Amino acid sequence: MKIYIITKGCYSDYHICNVTTDYEKAKRYKEAYSDNWGGEACIEVYEDGENGKDNYCWAYNPVSNTAEISDYNEKGIMKNREGKICRIYIYAPDEKHAIKIAQDMVAKHKAEQAGL
Numbered sequence: 001m002k003i004y005i006i007t008k009g010c011y012s013d014y015h016i017c018n019v020t021t022d023y024e025k026a027k028r029y030k031e032a033y034s035d036n037w038g039g040e041a042c043i044e045v046y047e048d049g050e051n052g053k054d055n056y057c058w059a060y061n062p063v064s065n066t067a068e069i070s071d072y073n074e075k076g077i078m079k080n081r082e083g084k085i086c087r088i089y090i091y092a093p094d095e096k097h098a099i100k101i102a103q104d105m106v107a108k109h110k111a112e113q114a115g116l
Contacts (some may be wrong), residue, residue: 060102
């Protein structure tokens with residue numbers, strides 16, 4: 001299920017204004033919380049799980065082929081200065097699934113880089 005979180009501000013002023021599972025309500029909340037003084041509110045979208053299982057954010061290390069639970073809450077591929085993949089952040093219910101998802105992402109990324 002998708003969860004829509006209406007937020008405002010940044011850094012120490014960042015805060016949650018409201019939370020809903022209804023996108024239409026989220027749009028109305030965003031409009032209601034946006035103003036000239038405090039700026040525009042944002043809608044952040046999160047998934048609460050997959051097939052009834054809890055998902056955790058995992059940080060996959062392609063060098064050691066391991067994954068550990070991470071506090072970083074963004075999915076994606078992180079590269080070092082040389083452009084090599086150094087970390088992949090994914091959501092999965094356990095380490096085994098996290099590693100599989102990350103390995104698939106690496107394979108897809110390499111195929112795209114090779115023009116396949």
